[in-house]
Amino acid sequence: MINKLRKVLAGSILLAAITGTSTTLQAQNILPVDKAATQETKMLYSNMQKLVQSKVIFGHQDDLAYGVGWAYEKGRSDVKSTAGVYPGVYGWELGHLELDSAKNLDGVPFNNIISYVKEVYARGGINEFSWHFNDPVTGATAWSTPTSTVKQIIPGGNHHEAFVKYLDKFAAFANQLKGPKGEMIPVIFRPFHEHTGSWFWWGNKECTPEEYIALWRFTIDYLRNTKKLHNLLIGYSAADYAIEKDYLERYPGDAYVDIIGFDAYMDKDADYFKKDLENRYQILEKVATEHHKVPALTEVGYQRIPDPNWWTQVLLPVISKYKTAYVLTWRNWKTEHYFAPYPGQASVADFKKFYADPHIIFQDKLSHSIYTQKL
Incomplete structure (x- = not known):
């Protein structure tokens, strides 16, 4: 499998050289913003830069934990049940970690998540974390919309220490994510996402750009400098925006971001x-x-x-035109709420065509070498 992927990558690099396709990211070999990043984290980031030139890794939220009509069945995955293989990126949720709960806000035990992360790492998949954490001031959910929380939890705010305790709990959890040699498993950490919208307490109507940036910078500085977490690739993830100014209004700076993206639902x-x-x-x-x-x-x-051809007729034509390291589809919860096909669903046949497209990478085209050697 490693040799197969190397051949794929070699072909894409050769094609770029012949056609003049941009290889800006690859040529510069950008390092993670954390100067003390672990070797595995650096290697993952370097390989993502190479893959993004011509490939898109497919991902799915909570893929191994549950799907439509099942939960916590070892080895099961709705993506695998339809495409025949696992996805390449796996999203996990950390909401309620701050409450010392045994389960996240979707009911997944944190011990299970730790096991899933290790399983994904072992086979060369990529783990990503979102964190819909409760308001440290009011205790309300992430979907509350007060207008003073961020101001109160940044340095100098009267609830700053409450937020620091949240970060301490995150660090304690992250320190359990270790590979077989005791190495820290690299993860993409995507905090305070969809900030261009106004449905979370960190949204664009709930705090000023300056407050949001201060919150972001403190969070990353504290995790990497105080808690010594050097296995994080930091993801900046917007919701809707129409112009560049809107996208960058709350951008915390190049020293605080590794991956940039956005969330989009049809x-x-x-x-x-x-x-x-x-x-x-x-x-x-x-x-x-x-x-x-x-x-x-x-x-x-x-x-x-509901569109049986959505994967190849709607999504694929756009994502294959632009550099996209990965696409992460949201979770499969129940028959009224799912975002990847499951056996018998209307788009299964089209999803298989999507999987077979040469632009798209699932788990079968990745291996653990993505963390240990340059592709």
Whole structure:
């Protein structure tokens, strides 16, 4: 499998040399913003830079934990049950870690998540964390919208220490993510996401740009400098935006971001969705090039996927045009709420075509060498 992937990559690099395709990220071999990043984290980031030139890794939230009609069955995955292989990126949720709960806000035991992360790492998949954590001031959920929380938890705020305790719990959890030799497992950490919207307590109407940036910078500085977590690739993930200024208004700076992306969900209008994706991608690619960051579609989906050709006729034509390290579809919870096909679902046949497209990478085209040697 390693040799197969090397051949694929060698072909894409040769094609770039022949056609003049941009290889800006690859040529510069950008290092993680954490100067003390572990060797495995550096290698993963370097290999993602190479893959992004011509490939897109497919990902799925909570893929190994549960799916439509099942939960916690070892080895099971809705993606594997339909495409025949596991996804290449796995999203996990940390909400309720701050509450000392044994389970996250979706009911997944944190001990299970630790096991899943180790399993994914062993076979060369990539782990990503989001964290919908409760408001440290009011105790309300992430979906509350007060207008003073961020101001109160940044340095100098009267609830700053409450937020620091949250970060201490995150660090304690992250320190359990170790490989067989005791090495820290690299993960993508995507905090305070969808900040261009206004549905979380860190949203654009809930705090000023300066407050948001202060929150982001303190969080990353504390985790890497005080808690000595050097296995994090930091993801900056917006919601809707129409112009570059909106995307960068709360950007915390190049020293605090490794991966940049956005979340996009389709409602009913495929033409509008594709047009919006195109616009946001054009901005994202420009920003990624100018700031030397790896671009990604950090969340995407069409709930219940009623269009049987959505994967190859709506999503693929757009993502294959732009540099995209990975696309992460949201979770499969129940028959009323899922974003990847499961056996018998209307888009299964099209999803198999999506998997077979040469632009797309699932787990079968990745191996643990993504963490140990240059591809």
